Every structure is written in C-alpha cells, then in structure tokens.
Amino acid sequence: MELLNVHNLNVNFQLKQGDLAALIDISFSLKKGERIAFVGESGAGKSILGFSIVNLISKPGYIKSGSIKLHDNELSHLSNRQMRHIRGKRIAMIFQDPMMTLNPVLTIGEQMVEAILSHTDLRKKEAKNLAIEKLVQVHIASPENRFDQYPHELSGGMRQRVIIAIALLLTPDIIIADEPTTALDVTIQAEILELLKQICDDNNVALILISHDLGVVSRVAERTIVMYAGRIVEQGPTLEIINDPQHPYTQGLLNALPQMSLPGQRLNQISGSMPSLLDRPSGCAFHERCPYAMDKCKQGLPEFLFNGVSHVACFMVEDMLEDLNNDADSTYFDNELDEDLDTSLEIQPQTRGSK
Amino acid sequence: MKHIPLLQISHLEKRFSVKEKWMSQWSLNRGRSYKKQDTVYALNKVTLTLNKGETLCVVGETGCGKSTLARAVMGLTKPDSGEIYYGDQRIDNLNDRQRLIFRRRMQMVFQNPYASLNPRMTVYQTLSEPIAFHNPQLSRIEVDQKITTLMESVGISPNWVDRYPHEFSGGQRQRISIARALSVEPDLIIADEPLAALDVSVQAQVLNLMMDKQEEYNLTYLFITHDLAVVEHFSNRVAVMYLGTVCELSDTKTLFNNPKHPYTQALLSAIPRLDNNSQKPIKLIGEVPTPYEAIIGCPFQARCPFAQEKCFIEAPKMIQQPDGSSVSCHAVEEQRL
Numbered sequence: 238m239e240l241l242n243v244h245n246l247n248v249n250f251q252l253k254q255g256d257l258a259a260l261i262d263i264s265f266s267l268k269k270g271e272r273i274a275f276v277g278e279s280g281a282g283k284s285i286l287g288f289s290i291v292n293l294i295s296k297p298g299y300i301k302s303g304s305i306k307l308h309d310n311e312l313s314h315l316s317n318r319q320m321r322h323i324r325g326k327r328i329a330m331i332f333q334d335p336m337m338t339l340n341p342v343l344t345i346g347e348q349m350v351e352a353i354l355s356h357t358d359l360r361k362k363e364a365k366n367l368a369i370e371k372l373v374q375v376h377i378a379s380p381e382n383r384f385d386q387y388p389h390e391l392s393g394g395m396r397q398r399v400i401i402a403i404a405l406l407l408t409p410d411i412i413i414a415d416e417p418t419t420a421l422d423v424t425i426q427a428e429i430l431e432l433l434k435q436i437c438d439d440n441n442v443a444l445i446l447i448s449h450d451l452g453v454v455s456r457v458a459e460r461t462i463v464m465y466a467g468r469i470v471e472q473g474p475t476l477e478i479i480n481d482p483q484h485p486y487t488q489g490l491l492n493a494l495p496q497m498s499l500p501g502q503r504l505n506q507i508s509g510s511m512p513s514l515l516d517r518p519s520g521c522a523f524h525e526r527c528p529y530a531m532d533k534c535k536q537g538l539p540e541f542l543f544n545g546v547s548h549v550a551c552f553m554v555e556d557m558l559e560d561l562n563n564d565a566d567s568t569y570f571d572n573e574l575d576e577d578l579d580t581s582l583e584i585q586p587q588t589r590g591s592k
Numbered sequence: 593m594k595h596i597p598l599l600q601i602s603h604l605e606k607r608f609s610v611k612e613k614w615m616s617q618w619s620l621n622r623g624r625s626y627k628k629q630d631t632v633y634a635l636n637k638v639t640l641t642l643n644k645g646e647t648l649c650v651v652g653e654t655g656c657g658k659s660t661l662a663r664a665v666m667g668l669t670k671p672d673s674g675e676i677y678y679g680d681q682r683i684d685n686l687n688d689r690q691r692l693i694f695r696r697r698m699q700m701v702f703q704n705p706y707a708s709l710n711p712r713m714t715v716y717q718t719l720s721e722p723i724a725f726h727n728p729q730l731s732r733i734e735v736d737q738k739i740t741t742l743m744e745s746v747g748i749s750p751n752w753v754d755r756y757p758h759e760f761s762g763g764q765r766q767r768i769s770i771a772r773a774l775s776v777e778p779d780l781i782i783a784d785e786p787l788a789a790l791d792v793s794v795q796a797q798v799l800n801l802m803m804d805k806q807e808e809y810n811l812t813y814l815f816i817t818h819d820l821a822v823v824e825h826f827s828n829r830v831a832v833m834y835l836g837t838v839c840e841l842s843d844t845k846t847l848f849n850n851p852k853h854p855y856t857q858a859l860l861s862a863i864p865r866l867d868n869n870s871q872k873p874i875k876l877i878g879e880v881p882t883p884y885e886a887i888i889g890c891p892f893q894a895r896c897p898f899a900q901e902k903c904f905i906e907a908p909k910m911i912q913q914p915d916g917s918s919v920s921c922h923a924v925e926e927q928r929l
Binding site for chain 2: 278279392393394395422423424425426427428430431449450451452453455456479489490491493494495496498500501503504505506507508510511
C-alpha cells in the first residue's frame with residue numbers, strides 16, 4: 238500500500254508580475270520504508286515540493302490544485318491546526334543548515350522535550366528518557382551531557398545528528414531531508430548519510446531526500462526523481478537513472494560531473510542556465526538548452542512514458558519508443574524486441590563507470 | 593614540462609588571537625568560571641612550492657587553514673613567521689606600496705560571487721577600476737576595448753556592461769569575478785572555493801572557462817577546494833591539509849591511486865561516488881578540532897586509527913616517497929600501513 242501519494246500537484250506564487258507556477262503537475266508515490274530522492278539544480282522546485290508536502294508554503298505561495306494523500310488522508314486542505322498534528326509526528330523534516338534549524342536560546346534537551354510533550358501524553362521525565370534514547374541512536378557520545386548543552390556548543394556534524402534525533406522522536410512515517418549534508422564536510426557528510434540510511438532501515442521510515450548532488454543520491458536513495466523548472470522530467474530506480482539516463486537533462490547533469498570526463502579535458506557542460514519562473518520557455522522547458530531539441534519541443538509538452546524501467550517526459554524518447562513499436566509489428570519474435578529495447582534506447586552511447 | 597618555481601612558501605605560520613574584552617574572556621560552565629583560550633593556530637610550518645603553469649589544489653576540511661594560506665599569499669593577512677617568495681623576491685614582509693607590482697601579478701577569485709562583487713558598481717566599473725589603476729597610460733577608449741574583449745572571453749555579452757551584479761545569475765557573477773581577476777593579466781590566480789556556491793552544470797561551465805584561460809594565458813592556479821571530484825579532474829598536484837599542516841603532497845594521479853596518509857585515505861573514501869558498490873567510507877573518530885593549543889606530535893593523532901605513542905610525542909616530517917609524493921606520517925615512515 239502506498240504511504241504518500243501526490244497527484245497532479247500545482248504550486249503557484251502570487252506575485253506582482255502575475256501568478257507564477259513553481260510546481261507543475263507533480264505526481265509521485267512513496268511506499269513504506271522506501272527511500273526516494275529529488276534531484277535538480279537550484280530553481281528546479283525541489284525544496285518547494287518538500288515544503289508543500291508538509292504544507293509549509295508561506296505566502297505568496299499557495300497550493301493551486303492537486304492532492305497530497307498520506308494514508309488516504311488528504312493533506313492539502315488541512316488547516317494549520319490540523320496540520321500541526323501531522324508535522325513532526327507523521328512527517329518530520331530536516332533542513333539544510335543545522336545552525337538555523339535549532340533554536341539558539343534553548344538547550345538541545347528543551348527542544349527535544351518540547352516536541353515530545355506537544356504530541357504525546359508522556360511525563361517530562363519519560364520524555365527526557367526518550368530523548369536521550371534517540372540521541373544514543375544517532376551515535377552521540379555522552380548524551381546526558383549533550384542534553385543540557387546549547388546548539389552553539391556542538392559542531393556542525395553533531396548538530397545535524399541532533400536534528401535527525403529530533404526528527405526521529407515521534408517515530409514518523411516519513412522524513413523529508415532537504416539537502417541535509419550540504420553545509421557539512423566530506424567525511425562528516427559520509428557519516429551522516431550512512432546514519433540516515435541505517436536509521437530509516439531500522440525504524441522502517443520512508444525518506445524523501447532532496448539534493449543537488451547525484452553522488453549523495455546514489456549512496457542513499459532507491460528511487461530517483463529528476464526535476465527541471467518545476468516539472469518532473471524523469472523518474473526511476475537510482476541505478477538505472479545513473480547508468481542509463483534517458484532524458485537529455487539527466488544525461489547533461491551526469492555528464493557535467495568531473496568524474497565523467499578524462500582528467501585535464503574539458504567538462505561536458507550544459508550551456509545556459511535554468512530559466513527563472515518569470516520567463517519559462519514554451520513547450521518542454523529544457524528545449525533551449527537541449528542538444529536534441531526538435532520543433533515540436535518548442536510547442537507541445539511531452540507526456541510521461543514508461544519504457545520498462547523508468548518514466549521519462551521527452552519527445553526524443555517518445556519517438557524512439559514509437560520506432561521500436563513499428564519495428565516490432567514487422568517482426569515475429571517478441572523476445573527479440575526485449576533485447577532491442579535494452580540496447581537501442583540508449584540515446585547516446587557513452588562509457589560510464591568509475592575510474 | 594620544466595618546473596620553474598613561481599611561488600615558494602616556506603615554514604609559514606599564522607596564529608589568530610581571539611582575544612575579546614576582559615569580561616568576555618571568561619565563560620561559565622556548570623557554575624565554574626574558566627578563562628578561554630585566546631590563540632588559534634591556523635597555519636603550522638606550511639611549506640609548498642608552486643611551479644609555473646601548473647595547478648596546485650589545496651584540499652582539506654573546514655578549519656584546516658586552506659583559506660588562511662590563500663589570504664597569506666595574497667597579503668590579505670600577515671603571517672607570523674615564515675617566508676613567501678614570488679619568483680626570487682620575498683613578498684610576505686612588503687608594505688602595501690611595495691606590494692603593488694605583485695598585486696598585478698597575482699589575483700584572487702573568491703568563493704561567494706554574491707559577496708565579492710560590489711553591489712553598487714556596474715560590471716563596467718568593476719572591471720575598469722583595476723585596469724585603469726594598473727595601466728594609467730591607457731586612454732578611456734582603450735580601457736573600453738579591453739573590457740569588451742575581456743567580457744567576450746569569459747562568455748558574457750558586452751552589451752551588459754552597465755548592469756549591476758544582482759542582475760546576473762551565480763554562474764555569470766563568477767565569470768565576472770574571473771574577468772576581474774584576468775583584467776590585469778596576472779600570472780597566478782588564487783581561487784578560494786570558486787565553485788562551492790554553484791550548481792553542477794554551472795560548475796562545469798566555470799571550470800571549463802578556468803581551464804581555457806589557463807591554456808590561453810599560461811596561468812598558474814592555486815586552487816583551494818573541498819570537492820575532491822573537481823581536484824581529480826582539474827589539478828596537476830594536490831596538497832592535503834589537516835589542522836594547519838600539509839600532510840600529503842603529491843601528483844593528482846598518485847594521490848588518487850595510492851593515497852598514503854591515513855587522513856587522505858579517509859577523505860578519498862568519503863567522496864560520494866556514482867557507483868553504489870564502492871567501498872564503505874573509512875570512519876574517523878570525532879571531528880576536526882579547533883587548534884587552540886600548539887599541537888605536540890602529529891596533528892592527526894586524535895582521529896588516526898594507526899596512532900601510536902610516537903605520534904603523540906614527535907611531529908612527523910615530510911618525507912619523499914619512492915613514487916614522488918611527500919607524506920608526513922610516522923606510520924608510513926615505519927611502513928606500518
């Protein structure tokens with residue numbers, strides 16, 4: 238059964254310049270205990286998506302249409318008071334900057350106990366024990382002492398651990414982690430990612446990871462959703478997306494990584510930059526930067542197509558699938574088609590892999 | 593390629609005093625007051641040589657002193673001891689007037705393109721100021737021409753000269769910063785995390801631009817970063833820093849194929865790679881401490897899985913290895929690893 242179901246979500250921002258669409262027709266679902274990731278550059282709308290799931294979109298933004306269902310309960314129409322029972326308890330959120338997330342004038346313990354008391358009937362002492370238990374779970378040394386310390390006394394990695402502990406307090410169904418390791422060093426980042434993964438496994442918590450770093454995503458997520466200019470362009474299993482990206486944007490994103498080209502050679506850059514919400518190109522928003530852009534890309538919007546492993550919205554892939562189907566009509570053997578699908582779907586054969 | 597040293601840094605030390613007012617030097621902890629430590633040891637005897645036309649990357653985690661190193665070379669902070677030579681001239685003890693000629697030869701690109709461009713100056717003003725200052729003989733028209741070619745060369749339309757920084761995207765701003773650094777035709781560019789604030793696809797654009805310019809003007813880069821993927825791609829040699837000391841210095845290829853220092857090994861294993869099946873990251877104990885006291889012994893002692901008695905007593909020396917890299921580690925020296 239699906240835990241979270243987002244269907245045709247549209248989020249707009251009401252500005253002086255007009256009603257700007259930040260998210261367009263976002264649909265995805267999340268199973269219990271599953272780890273998915275949203276990837277894209279800044280301005281793709283990944284953070285807005287995270288915020289709209291917990292209804293934290295502040296004015297001038299608003300949810301225009303669509304539904305967000307958690308256990309078949311609609312979230313998008315809930316009032317703030319009703320939403321408060323869901324936030325923290327059913328869906329917890331981890332933000333990018335650990336210093337901004339923790340309240341600097343309250344001790345770690347006060348912040349943790351406060352969260353427990355507002356959602357449960359536990360006594361203060363029980364709440365404290367629970368909090369310390371969670372601090373142990375995120376591998377914080379001497380949790381009793383840390384409990385009474387202020388956020389500024391902890392290092393960045395430790396703060397992020399505390400935040401993960403707070404997110405875990407009420408054993409939520411979903412944790413949304415918005416760039417949880419961007420502000421951290423590489424070695425600490427590796428530790429925090431390991432921890433997040435392990436904790437989600439142990440407690441059967443689903444994770445929505447929002448990141449711009451495909452390396453991070455490949456370490457944690459089972460499924461990856463690539464976003465561009467407020468739309469989902471490709472979604473599928475992480476390994477498939479990394480080894481065999483279908484959408485030109487995903488290909489560009491992967492090829493732009495330094496490890497994808499030989500040392501000392503030029504990197505494969507994507508020309509241009511992400512369009513702003515103010516002047517979104519017509520048709521497929523990527524067509525201005527796309528090396529394979531056709532005339533119809535400028536006019537129509539590509540539909541989502543399922544090619545057997547992942548869902549892609551691109552005319553290029555659509556044409557290819559059609560060609561394959563036409564070919565298939567003329568051949569007798571179905572099993573040959575399967576092999577065809579695997580090999581010829583690769584738009585641009587490239588040598589990938591680690592060096 | 594012949595190695596002609598362009599910049600030599602030897603035994604550079606920098607301590608920062610964090611002295612505050614007398615009252616705020618004291619802090620309370622559980623009812624007891626104690627005096628805060630007042631010196632941070634940012635750089636400890638750093639010795640590096642930068643050859644002409646090469647790219648030397650300095651990598652390390654937050655607080656290891658890599659930015660302090662860059663600022664000391666540029667003369668933005670004064671080192672406490674040690675020497676910096678540009679060519680054969682000592683530059684660390686110059687005053688501002690004497691330094692002018694060297695300012696022209698080395699330029700800096702900063703991390704945050706949102707903060708390093710003056711928001712009240714148009715692109716024209718930003719670029720024309722250094723050009724006119726260092727080339728007083730140029731006429732206005734010549735300066736204008738120079739700006740036009742400069743902007744074209746970094747991929748920004750010269751029609752935009754009268755725009756302000758806020759009208760540009762992050763990648764474009766970083767291009768303008770690079771154009772500003774190139775405007776005085778330097779030999780050496782010190783780039784302090786120039787890609788950290790940019791998106792992946794824009795990172796690739798800026799990195800390509802930097803490589804093109806290097807080829808075009810035979811630039812030397814001192815590139816400071818924490819992103820090891822960029823290092824692997826971009827640099828000729830790598831210096832790994834930890835707590836104000838260089839712990840490993842070697843060719844990029846050698847470093848990535850055969851890291852020797854335990855810290856380098858941990859750092860490399862922590863890079864998030866695309867292939868999921870890579871080895872698990874080596875776990876280090878704790879985090880980078882703030883060096884409030886002069887370290888006795890190896891700076892990495894507290895987190896090193898191979899630390900022995902000797903590491904707490906004696907500081908390891910940089911020792912050249914058979915494959916050309918230099919490592920400062922007792923364990924490597926004694927071949928315990």
